[in-house]
Amino acid sequence: MRILSLVRITLLMFYRRKALWIASIPLALFALFLAYASPMSPGFSNTDGLVFTGQVLAMFTPLAYAASFSDLMTAGRRTGMDELESTSPLPMAVIRSAHVLGAWVICISSSLLFLVLIAVHQAFKGNGKAILVALAVALVILSPSMLIAMGISALLGALLPTIVARILAVLAWAWLAFYTPLLPLPTLNGGPLAVIGDPIAQGWFHTDPIYAPANGPFTVQSGVISLLWQACIILLLFTGANIASNHIKAQV
Amino acid sequence: MFISIDHLTKDFRGRPAALNDLTVDLPQGMIGLIGPNGAGKTTLMRILTGIIKPTEGKVFIDGQDLSLPANRRNLKRHLGYLPQHITPYDNLSPLGFLDYIGILKMIGNKRVRQEQAHTLLEQVGLDDVMNQPIGGLSGGMRRRVGIAQALMGDPQLLVVDEPTAGLDPEERMRFRTLLAQLGQDRTVILSTHILDDVAQTCPWVCVLRFGRNQYDGPTEGLIHEAAGHTWVTPPIAAPPDNATIINAEPTPQGTRYRIVTDTPPAGSVETAPNLEDGYMALASER
Structure with a gap:
């Protein structure tokens, strides 16, 4: 219950961060436009369209979060809140997890709202499972991408000056999301380790992937591997950010 | 505790x-x-x-x-x-x-x-x-x-x-x-x-x-460190040597200093110490 109470307060904090909304809503709207206007788009009228929209949102909105969360673990050092939170009987890892969860809820809310609106429209047109699909897409495609972008940003922010971390985090996400396997440099796209949901979209929802798979179509197992891989990455990124932040705090 | x-x-x-x-x-x-x-x-x-x-x-x-x-x-x-x-x-x-x-x-x-x-x-x-x-x-x-x-x-x-x-x-x-x-x-x-x-x-x-x-x-013990060493000088032109100055009060005739020292200037009046005096007396002992 305590973590829920902490998440609730964190929600309030991030809800009132105007910069987050200013960065994320235009990107979400841009992603929606692309999801509709792209030659690859299946449109907004079927389940494929929902999954594709979720993927495009998963590619674009994390740019805002990569730029916004460089101070997720370090802002408290500047404001003294880190010191105060360190005197709580609750472990810092729990407090920071609550902060991440609260931030995640706020981050996903605008994209989720758009997905649900499309799903409700589809539901009225007779697609009975549209809302469930929208929620599933938000959970297994959008959320991991957002959390990875936030994690990269938080880790870099714990290690580097904030402005440098912001730039590098955006570049890192751009590489993860937009670097096509057709170019002669390494990329995760087209493989089971892609972080924009291709293995899950094709393996679980049977839609066309954004980047063509390098070794045949993605299967259900590819989706499972992809989700586990992303969960590990998220855990590693936030644990790393937490450790780096604690280490630096102990030196100050 | x-x-x-x-x-x-x-x-x-x-x-x-x-x-x-x-x-x-x-x-x-x-x-x-x-x-x-x-x-x-x-x-x-x-x-x-x-x-x-x-x-x-x-x-x-x-x-x-x-x-x-x-x-x-x-x-x-x-x-x-x-x-x-x-x-x-x-x-x-x-x-x-x-x-x-x-x-x-x-x-x-x-x-x-x-x-x-x-x-x-x-x-x-x-x-x-x-x-x-x-x-x-x-x-x-x-x-x-x-x-x-x-x-x-x-x-x-x-x-x-x-x-x-x-x-x-x-x-x-x-x-x-x-x-x-x-x-x-x-x-x-x-x-x-x-x-x-x-x-x-x-x-x-x-x-x-x-x-x-x-x-x-x-x-009280810290205050006592300055007992017998706290003085107020008469108005003088320059701050006294070999003294820790606690404060300075300008007057038309010169500046009156509150000091902690063993060798006060002529005309100084011993005064009851306070915590500042005691702290400065302790600091000057180091």
């Missing part, structure tokens, strides 16, 4: 030891922690509050060894802390922020948290703005939010670092009174450069210098 600090050393990489084999016993009640910048006061408070660990040595609070995680966790349930520099989350209201601190202090019942928060915000004079975002409050008001949060959970050990910095005189006196009341039945460690605050509220004082204990004992 009785605090026993045993041969405490804290090294930060590449810097002189912040605490250097510090040994001191602190009784229950109000304790003033004073010393020049860099003396190790903040480091000591961060160790006492469990934020950082010492390089060597131990701290016992009521006999509980703080090097053990279970004891540290237990202490934190009874601890209130006001860091020197704190900017509460400016998106929250004072009420929301105190609620957050209540959760951190593991006060499970929301009604209890809200009641405590209301009471404390009234005590620090923020009842009119308790629902406004902290970001819109003045510096002094934010400081008072910081003070109120330190008192959430009715802590048995209160550690406050420069609590009155940034407060107007009226608020300073109000907070000093509040601290003195709190110090009647708990331990309050007050670190400050404002010696008047210590003189008014703390019966016990600890002076740190270069990470070492230079004095610990009754505040």
Whole structure:
């Protein structure tokens, strides 16, 4: 219950961060436009369209979060809140997890709202499972991408000056999301380790992937591997950010 | 709470030891922690509050060894802390922020948290703005939010670092009174450069210098360090040599100095020392 109470307060904090909304809503709207206007788009009228929209949102909105969360673990050092939170009987890892969860809820809310609106429209047109699909897409495609972008940003922010971390985090996400396997440099796209949901979209929802798979179509197992891989990455990124932040705090 | 600090050393990489084999016993009640910048006061408070660990040595609070995680966790349930520099989350209201601190202090019942928060915000004079975002409050008001949060959970050990910095005189006196009341039945460690605050509220004082204990004992004892050495000079043109100047009062005939020295200028009048005199007398002994 305590973590829920902490998440609730964190929600309030991030809800009132105007910069987050200013960065994320235009990107979400841009992603929606692309999801509709792209030659690859299946449109907004079927389940494929929902999954594709979720993927495009998963590619674009994390740019805002990569730029916004460089101070997720370090802002408290500047404001003294880190010191105060360190005197709580609750472990810092729990407090920071609550902060991440609260931030995640706020981050996903605008994209989720758009997905649900499309799903409700589809539901009225007779697609009975549209809302469930929208929620599933938000959970297994959008959320991991957002959390990875936030994690990269938080880790870099714990290690580097904030402005440098912001730039590098955006570049890192751009590489993860937009670097096509057709170019002669390494990329995760087209493989089971892609972080924009291709293995899950094709393996679980049977839609066309954004980047063509390098070794045949993605299967259900590819989706499972992809989700586990992303969960590990998220855990590693936030644990790393937490450790780096604690280490630096102990030196100050 | 009785605090026993045993041969405490804290090294930060590449810097002189912040605490250097510090040994001191602190009784229950109000304790003033004073010393020049860099003396190790903040480091000591961060160790006492469990934020950082010492390089060597131990701290016992009521006999509980703080090097053990279970004891540290237990202490934190009874601890209130006001860091020197704190900017509460400016998106929250004072009420929301105190609620957050209540959760951190593991006060499970929301009604209890809200009641405590209301009471404390009234005590620090923020009842009119308790629902406004902290970001819109003045510096002094934010400081008072910081003070109120330190008192959430009715802590048995209160550690406050420069609590009155940034407060107007009226608020300073109000907070000093509040601290003195709190110090009647708990331990309050007050670190400050404002010696008047210590003189008014703390019966016990600890002076740190270069990470070492230079004095610990009754505040009267520190004042007594300057007994027989505190003088007020007649108006003179230049400050006296071989004397620690406590203050200077301009007059039409020249400047009248309050000094601590063994060799006062001719015409000086011995005067009763205060805490500033005692502190400066101790500093000049080193």
